[in-house]
Amino acid sequence: MGLFGKKSKNEKVEVQAVQNTAKSVDIKAEEESKLTERYNKVMPIVKRYLDSIGFELPPEESIFFMQIEENTGKWKYDYNSSSSIDVWEENSQYLSTATSNYAVYYRCKYKLGKKKIQIPTASGILLNADGKAYIGAVVGSKFLWHTEDGKDVDKSFQPVIQNVLAVGNITSQLLCGLHIKSADASKVPDNDKLIDDCYTNEPDMFVMDDYRASAFPMTVKRAFILPSDDYESKNTVVIGGSFSKCANLRLFFSGFEKCVHEKWFMKEHYYSIFHQDTHGTFICPSADCDILNEKYLVDRKENLAERNWEMKVGTTIQNAVSPKEAAKKETEQLKAALDANAKAEASANISEKKEELSKLEAALVAKKAEVASLGMDAQAIVKKAGLNKEIKELEPKIEALKAEVEKLSK
Numbered sequence: 467m468g469l470f471g472k473k474s475k476n477e478k479v480e481v482q483a484v485q486n487t488a489k490s491v492d493i494k495a496e497e498e499s500k501l502t503e504r505y506n507k508v509m510p511i512v513k514r515y516l517d518s519i520g521f522e523l524p525p526e527e528s529i530f531f532m533q534i535e536e537n538t539g540k541w542k543y544d545y546n547s548s549s550s551i552d553v554w555e556e557n558s559q560y561l562s563t564a565t566s567n568y569a570v571y572y573r574c575k576y577k578l579g580k581k582k583i584q585i586p587t588a589s590g591i592l593l594n595a596d597g598k599a600y601i602g603a604v605v606g607s608k609f610l611w612h613t614e615d616g617k618d619v620d621k622s623f624q625p626v627i628q629n630v631l632a633v634g635n636i637t638s639q640l641l642c643g644l645h646i647k648s649a650d651a652s653k654v655p656d657n658d659k660l661i662d663d664c665y666t667n668e669p670d671m672f673v674m675d676d677y678r679a680s681a682f683p684m685t686v687k688r689a690f691i692l693p694s695d696d697y698e699s700k701n702t703v704v705i706g707g708s709f710s711k712c713a714n715l716r717l718f719f720s721g722f723e724k725c726v727h728e729k730w731f732m733k734e735h736y737y738s739i740f741h742q743d744t745h746g747t748f749i750c751p752s753a754d755c756d757i758l759n760e761k762y763l764v765d766r767k768e769n770l771a772e773r774n775w776e777m778k779v780g781t782t783i784q785n786a787v788s789p790k791e792a793a794k795k796e797t798e799q800l801k802a803a804l805d806a807n808a809k810a811e812a813s814a815n816i817s818e819k820k821e822e823l824s825k826l827e828a829a830l831v832a833k834k835a836e837v838a839s840l841g842m843d844a845q846a847i848v849k850k851a852g853l854n855k856e857i858k859e860l861e862p863k864i865e866a867l868k869a870e871v872e873k874l875s876k
């Protein structure tokens with residue numbers, strides 16, 4: 467303590483430093499608490515989805531959980547990155563009567579320009595092996611991590627991601643990314659090309675498919691894409707190039723009945739959507755999934771990943787079988803269903819015949835009892851004759867029904 471009980475300048479600085487440290491510790495503890503709280507809230511949801519397909523997350527592995535919001539149709543914690551594409555725009559210098567050597571600048575109604583676009587990216591929650599949950603979005607092939615209020619997490623935080631779980635009605639062109647049309651200057655006739663700009667009068671003829679997709683990191687080795695309910699499972703999910711870098715990918719599970727390859731078109735060819743070193747198993751609940759169809763591989767000489775992948779049909783990892791086995795199983799199930807229907811129909815027929823037989827036998831007993839109760843007067847004799855005739859007609863019918871029931875019961 468300084469003179470007359472007052473603190474010196476150094477002492478004040480020290481006290482402030484201690485207070486700042488304590489405050490920093492409190493803030494960090496609060497942030498850590500939120501991360502743990504979010505993990506405990508989200509993990510049961512993730513576990514239910516994984517249990518439905520028969521997969522248990524290894525305790526030392528992380529999983530990136532993406533979920534489509536029902537009210538917006540977008541990923542929760544939606545994150546968009548900006549980019550620019552080539553577009554055809556009106557040429558302000560257009561002049562139909564231009565004849566000079568540089569007439570292309572003036573005689574064409576459209577010129578090449580740029581347009582800024584927003585690209586939706588894969589965003590969600592990383593459930594880390596340390597029991598904490600981080601919000602993140604993959605831009606290109608790098609993840610940006612942030613808090614719920616949008617503040618960036620320290621860039622030194624770069625966790626390893628082994629699993630991806632995407633849930634919801636994913637019906638967009640790409641699992642994560644954008645598919646649009648953009649100007650294709652490379653196809654404009656040579657005589658319409660100048661140093662840096664392209665011009666045309668027919669912009670619709672010179673457009674191309676432009677794909678902008680985020681790619682998950684190479685560390686990802688399993689991916690699960692699941693609908694939220696049975697109704698959504700009838701929809702089609704389209705897989706883009708999101709997993710083209712995942713050389714370690716070994717299992718890809720889609721709960722959608724229809725799963726197709728994105729038309730990543732370039733010079734009349736398809737891109738591979740999986741890294742060429744992958745040797746995974748693709749599982750889908752329907753044999754209609756044509757993601758590994760040869761039509762995507764035709765005329766491709768290089769070793770596309772799809773040539774190495776195994777296709778299985780099933781609703782869980784455990785019950786998935788080859789398409790051939792699935793077709794055989796479906797045939798057996800159909801035959802069993804037809805047999806069951808036939809047995810049910812036969813059983814219903816037997817019951818109907820027995821009921822009819824019971825009614826005829828009761829009628830026969832009643833008629834015989836009535837005959838026995840009649841007297842010998844003329845009127846009674848006439849009535850007996852009529853009843854005996856009916857009895858004779860009933861008896862062969864009853865015998866025939868008994869034989870039919872006995873035959874059907876065997």
